[in-house]
Amino acid sequence: MSPIMRFILRRVGFLFLTFIVFMLIIFALPRAIPGNPLSTLLSQLFQQAQANPELIKAVYKRLMDEFGVGKPVHIQFIDFISRTLRGDLGTSIAFYPRKVGEIVAAYLPWSLGLLIPATLTSWIIGNSLGALAGYKRKSAVDNLMLPVFLTLSQTPYYWLAMILLYVFAVNLGVFPIGGAYSSGRIPSLTFEFIADVLSHYILPFLSIVLSAMGGWAIGMRVMVIYELGADYINYADSLGLPDRKLLRYVFKNSMLPQITGLALSFGTILGGSLITELVFNYPGTGYLLFRAISTLDYPLIQGVFILLISTLLLANLIVDFVYAYIDPRIRTGYLGE
Incomplete structure (x- = not known):
C-alpha cells in the first residue's frame, strides 16, 4: 500500500x-x-x-x-x-410531524448565506491588514492599527451586534430591526425582495466581520513578525534576494496557521452564530438550535449537532490535505516522500 x-x-x-x-x-x-x-x-x-x-x-x-x-x-x-x-435524523417534537432534515434544510441556507461571506471577508481583510502591520512593525501604521485590532478582537460579537442594532436600527432607523426579510413578503427573485433581504443582512454581516477581523489581524501580524526574524529570511536577505520575493516567502509561511483557523471556522459555520442570530432574529441554524433546546426537542438538537460535528471533522480532514499540499515539510513527514 x-x-x-x-x-x-x-x-x-x-x-x-x-x-x-x-x-x-x-x-x-x-x-x-x-x-x-x-x-x-x-x-x-x-x-x-x-x-x-x-x-x-x-x-x-x-x-x-x-x-x-x-x-x-x-x-x-x-x-x-x-x-x-442511514441518514435519518428523525422527527422533530416541536415541529411535529415534520422531519428534522427538512427543518434544518429550510434554515441552513440563511446561515450559509450570512456566515460564509462574513467569515471570508473578515479573514481576507484581517490577514491583509495584519500582514501590513507586521511588515511595518513599530511604525506609525502599526501603532495605529494594533489598538484597533486589539479592541475588535476583545469585543464580544453579540455585544457589538446589540450596539449596531441599537444605533443603526433603533435610533437612526437606517436598517430594519430584525429578521431576514420584512414580514408579509413572499420570497421571490424580484429586485424588491432581494433589496429587502440585503437591508436586513447588512447589520448581522457587519457584526460578524468586525468582531472576527481583529483576531485574524493579530494572528497574522504575530506570524509575519516571527517569520521576518527567521534564519532562512536572514540568509536569503544576505544573498541579495529582492524584498518582494522575501515577503512572498514570509506571507506563504505565515498563512499556514490562518488556513487552519479558516477551515475550522468553516467547520463550525453550520452551527451558526447563535447569539448574533438571536439578536437580529435571523432564521439560521443557530436560531433553530436555540428553539430546539428551549423546547427539549431531542431529535432537532441532535440533528443540528450532528451536522456541526460532521462538517468540523470534514474540515479537519481537508486541512490535513491542504497542509500537505502547501508545506513540503509536512508532506514529507506524512507521505514519506
Missing part, C-alpha cells in the same frame, strides 16, 4: 472513531436536561381527551414508540446510531 493511501486510511479511521465518540456525547447531553420532551405534545392531546379518549391513547402510544422515550437508554442509543448512519 502506498504511503498516501496509508495516510488517508489512518486519518479517515481516526475521524470515524472521533465521530462515534461525539455521537455518544450528542446523545447524552440533551437527555441530561430535566423535563419530558413530549410534554408539550402530550398536554395538547390531553386537552382534547374528552372528545375522543381512545384516539388520544392510541396517539400517545404511537408517540412514545416513535420517539422511543420509554425504551431503555442503551436501546435508544443503538436506534439513534443506526438511524443516523
